[in-house]
Amino acid sequence: MDGVLLLDKPIGLSSNNALMQAKRLLHAKKAGHVGTLDPLASGLLPLCFGEATKFSKDLLDADKAYDATLKLGVSTTTDDAEGEVLQTRPVTCDRTDVNAALMAFRGLIMQVPPMYSALKRNGKPLYAYARAGHTLEREARAVTIYALECVTCILGESASVTIRIVCSKGTYIRALARDIGEILDCGAHLVMLRRTSVGELTLADAVTLDRLSSMDKLQRSAYLQPIDTLLLKFVLVDLDTEMAQRFMNGQQLRLANKLGVSENSRVRVYDANKSQLIGIGRWRCGVLLPERLISYPR
Known part of the structure; x- marks a missing residue:
């Protein structure tokens, strides 16, 4: 059982519980x-x-x-609907204000992680401090928002905004909601979140x-x-059977760079005759270095 x-x-299920259910259904x-989604x-x-678990880390760095x-x-303690209400304020902004606020968050930004997060301080997750009633200073981290647009904007008594985001790894959408609310001078929290893509992978091929x-x-x-669904961003390198066997034995291979592979970049490596992925390697100074290999049954 090797694959992705x-x-x-669904909403209400932790990532680990979802994994366990799928694992049982597939008898794996x-x-x-790859990454986590909050129950919300x-x-x-x-x-x-x-064997696909060997390569899951390669997708963690992907944009989402x-x-x-x-x-x-409404502002909450957790920056989402699971927290307690901290403050309520009138909503006086209009659609133009919302669009202007979103512009401020496009590109490279500095973001302060939420207190209710799994980031650790002295070996202890921040959410543990938060649950004990402690708020710690958090250092702002650089993240990139590649695209941010307003899909729907409902103003008035039950004001809400639905946005579409493409962002780098490590971006907290809860924190983004919090900060957008502050720019609009009314506060905000996240009430719905749906991930639509991870790298090249999309919901179009997903199953419930x-x-x-x-x-x-x-x-x-x-x-x-x-x-190799996990590795589509890497250049493909085909080896003949002899070279493939040497690669699988952990040997470094000196090859002509016919594909124009960038220096120090990673590639996905195939046994051309068997048409199968055998691992990933790193290209350095004209040499293909084995980095992670697949163990096929003998």
Whole structure:
């Protein structure tokens, strides 16, 4: 059982619980998920099985896209709907103000992580301090917002804004909601979050747990995508059988750079004769260095 399942995680389920359910349905022995989605969030959660777990880390650095709805006029302790209300303020902004506020967050920005996060201080997650009633100073971190647009804007008594975001890893959408609310001078918190893509992977090929549950074993396995689904951003390098075997034995290979591979970049490596992925390597000074290999049954 080696491959990648693109799961459409439902609201109310943790990423680990979703993984365990999928693992049971697929009768898999080894599994892991790429990144996490809070129980409040839904959407794309790539799950890795078998040898694919070796490459899940390569997708953690990928950009991500979300649809998010912000409730205006209310700030909470967690910056989302699970927290206690901290403050309510009147909403006096209009659609023009909202669009102007969003412009301030496009590009490279500095973002202060929420107190209710898994970031650690002295080996202890920040949310543990927050639950004990302590608020710690957090250092702002650089993140990049590649795209940020207003999808819907409802103003008045129950004001809310739905936005579409493409961002770098490490971006907290809850913190973005909080900061947009402050720019609008009314406060805001996150009430809906749906992840629509991770790198090149999208919801278009995802399946729900309910759908998986209704299938037989053969139908479920058909949703399992090949391992190289995780590695599409890497240049493809084909080796003949002899060179492929040397690569799989951990040997460094001196090769002509016919593909124009950038120095120190990573590549996905295939045995051309068997048409199968055998691992990833790093290109350095005309030499292909094995970095992570797949163990196929002998």
